[in-house]
Amino acid sequence: MELVRPYIIFYIIIFGIYLLSLAFPKLRKGKRDWYFIAASTLVFLLIGTRADTVGTDTEDYVSSFQHLDSYYAQDDVLFRVIVYVLRLFGSSAEYYIFIVSLLGLFGLFYIIDKYSENKTMSVALFTILGPMELFFFLYFSMIRQTIALSFFFISLCILFDNSQKNKKKLWLFLLFYLFSCLTHKSALFAAPFIAIIYFKKFDKRVFWIALIMFTYVLAGLGLSITQTVLSKVFEVLGGDSHYAAYADITIGAIESRGFMHLGILPFTIIGLIVSWFTDNKTRENWIVQFFLWSVVMNNIFFDNLNYNRLTLYLTMFSIIAIPNALKNVKMIVKLPTLVFVFGYFIYKMIGQFAFQLSPFASGNIIVPYESWLLKF
Numbered sequence: 492m493e494l495v496r497p498y499i500i501f502y503i504i505i506f507g508i509y510l511l512s513l514a515f516p517k518l519r520k521g522k523r524d525w526y527f528i529a530a531s532t533l534v535f536l537l538i539g540t541r542a543d544t545v546g547t548d549t550e551d552y553v554s555s556f557q558h559l560d561s562y563y564a565q566d567d568v569l570f571r572v573i574v575y576v577l578r579l580f581g582s583s584a585e586y587y588i589f590i591v592s593l594l595g596l597f598g599l600f601y602i603i604d605k606y607s608e609n610k611t612m613s614v615a616l617f618t619i620l621g622p623m624e625l626f627f628f629l630y631f632s633m634i635r636q637t638i639a640l641s642f643f644f645i646s647l648c649i650l651f652d653n654s655q656k657n658k659k660k661l662w663l664f665l666l667f668y669l670f671s672c673l674t675h676k677s678a679l680f681a682a683p684f685i686a687i688i689y690f691k692k693f694d695k696r697v698f699w700i701a702l703i704m705f706t707y708v709l710a711g712l713g714l715s716i717t718q719t720v721l722s723k724v725f726e727v728l729g730g731d732s733h734y735a736a737y738a739d740i741t742i743g744a745i746e747s748r749g750f751m752h753l754g755i756l757p758f759t760i761i762g763l764i765v766s767w768f769t770d771n772k773t774r775e776n777w778i779v780q781f782f783l784w785s786v787v788m789n790n791i792f793f794d795n796l797n798y799n800r801l802t803l804y805l806t807m808f809s810i811i812a813i814p815n816a817l818k819n820v821k822m823i824v825k826l827p828t829l830v831f832v833f834g835y836f837i838y839k840m841i842g843q844f845a846f847q848l849s850p851f852a853s854g855n856i857i858v859p860y861e862s863w864l865l866k867f
Contacts, residue, residue, distance in 0.1 A: 495844050497860040497867035512611040527610035531600045538630050539592035542861035543584045546631030553584045569673035570635050585863050591634050598641030609814035616810040619836040622789050623754050623799040632855045639675035642667050651777045681804035684784050694775040699766035699783050706790035707759050711750035755789045757835050762786030765816045768824050773816055781805050782812035
């Protein structure tokens with residue numbers, strides 16, 4: 492219990508802030524949402540001031556930065572540039588982790604601040620949601636991809652901002668999306684979905700319910716070719732580099748129980764609720780569209796761990812789509828849905844922490860927590 496005490500304190504504060512935002516909403520309705528500022532600052536400090544022992548790959552990233560080893564940047568040109576620029580101003584682990592965490596979280600908090608109807612809820616959801624591994628946990632380890640996600644979120648804010656002129660908007664979007672792809676090639680996965688959502692939004696209830704149910708049934712029957720597809724994709728992305736190794740990783744069977752596949756079932760349920768109980772205008776919203784496509788792709792990529800990294804460019808929108816989609820839904824639907832979302836994913840979060848305390852734990856380990864600033 493002592494090993495997870497810092498996280499217990501963290502979650503008590505985060506959910507305390509969220510409950511206060513519900514009890515005293517005036518402080519989140521002005522130009523500055525003080526609850527969001529407090530919650531996002533705490534998340535940043537927890538991730539950005541961690542020791543290099545927290546997060547499976549953090550030590551390797553720090554070592555690569557300090558020795559200018561190109562392993563983590565050999566395939567990703569912009570990340571290499573970021574590393575070399577940061578190296579000009581310092582070499583300490585604390586400095587590096589702080590800056591790359593700032594870069595990785597900036598885009599996330601920017602899109603939440605710009606588009607979430609309940610910013611504090613979005614931050615709280617960020618700390619517990621995730622189809623396989625929690626989004627929050629991934630930000631302790633996947634430094635390149637979190638920075639790529641940051642550029643990705645900014646690029647979409649530009650693309651879907653109706654106040655900007657089309658020509659300027661498209662050039663800025665392409666620039667930031669290129670930054671995302673050059674930081675981590677997995678961002679290329681999102682390209683077809685950006686095009687679909689930008690040019691043709693599917694808003695019909697029957698379309699989403701049928702597509703989500705169809706793909707879930709296929710997953711329940713174990714019908715998938717994603718292992719073969721992903722092998723080819725990662726071979727193209729990486730050749731002989733570390734990207735190619737991703738093709739050999741598979742973990743879907745661990746979570747799979749036929750039609751009780753806990754890696755995809757909760758998101759499927761939420762997707763069906765959003766599809767059924769919202770109106771066409773809500774489903775047409777681009778953030779909700781990204782979320783609904785994420786449910787479909789989760790179902791299709793159910794049998795390989797790597798879908799978690801690829802579909803991250805879609806699933807992350809759940810933390811904004813859920814509060815936005817439920818805003819105008821009747822309380823008789825909204826309340827049970829939120830109880831399910833928070834209840835199940837808090838349970839899942841506790842389970843993942845319990846697993847990390849096991850001597851047989853593997854993957855992204857974030858316990859025990861150490862920080863040069865936060866002394867819980």
